[in-house]
Amino acid sequence: MIKNAKFVKSAANKEGWINDDINEVCFIGRSNVGKSTFINSLTNNKKLAKTSSTPGKTRLLNFFDINNGQFRIVDAPGYGFARVSNEIKVSFAKMMEEYLTDRKNLIFVCQLVDLRHKPTNEDVEMYNFFKYHKTNVLIVATKKDKCKKNDIKKNEKIIKETLTLDSADKFISISSLDKNSLKNIYEIFEYYFEKNKIL
Numbered sequence: 001m002i003k004n005a006k007f008v009k010s011a012a013n014k015e016g017w018i019n020d021d022i023n024e025v026c027f028i029g030r031s032n033v034g035k036s037t038f039i040n041s042l043t044n045n046k047k048l049a050k051t052s053s054t055p056g057k058t059r060l061l062n063f064f065d066i067n068n069g070q071f072r073i074v075d076a077p078g079y080g081f082a083r084v085s086n087e088i089k090v091s092f093a094k095m096m097e098e099y100l101t102d103r104k105n106l107i108f109v110c111q112l113v114d115l116r117h118k119p120t121n122e123d124v125e126m127y128n129f130f131k132y133h134k135t136n137v138l139i140v141a142t143k144k145d146k147c148k149k150n151d152i153k154k155n156e157k158i159i160k161e162t163l164t165l166d167s168a169d170k171f172i173s174i175s176s177l178d179k180n181s182l183k184n185i186y187e188i189f190e191y192y193f194e195k196n197k198i199l
Contacts, residue, residue: 001186003067005043010060014098018063024072024105029112031078034142039075041176042185049075061099079122101133108136108192115141115155115173119162127163138170138188145175
């Protein structure tokens with residue numbers, strides 16, 4: 001359970017990362033997938049991660065302390081709709097590859113996808129990148145509350161099949177409005193942390 005959360009710092013490159021042994025969970029997804037809203041719901045802090053009507057506004061890794069050093073959430077730049085130059089996109093990609101492959105603190109990744117839509121090529125590429133590097137992944141399908149009830153199971157199946165989800169990885173569809181969804185997320189967090197003998 002997340003009792004308190006606070007912003008620590010942002011980093012544009014490896015030099016800006018926090019140098020300690022506190023474990024991290026990285027949140028990553030398309031620029032319009034509702035990542036900031038999800039982080040704010042999970043931490044019960046509406047002002048923690050800045051939400052924006054302009055997709056792709058997060059251009060840095062943002063580090064958030066959880067429960068006074070128990071672990072950290074790292075909010076990564078969104079991919080997909082970011083309205084930025086190719087030069088900036090290349091620097092994003094370099095920073096993310098370094099973080100995802102070199103960061104010793106990283107325990108697992110929450111990859112967010114939109115439950116209403118089939119995963120994009122970028123979603124699939126991102127998931128395949130994690131699999132290639134043997135990174136633990138939790139797939140979180142957002143915006144469940146915006147789906148018709150009859151479409152939920154069908155859309156979940158499409159996501160799992162499109163990503164060719166590994167049986168070792170976790171999947172959950174959530175509504176940020178539903179407290180049970182968040183409870184299930186906490187349980188998955190505990191599973192990954194226990195697996196790594198952290199909490």
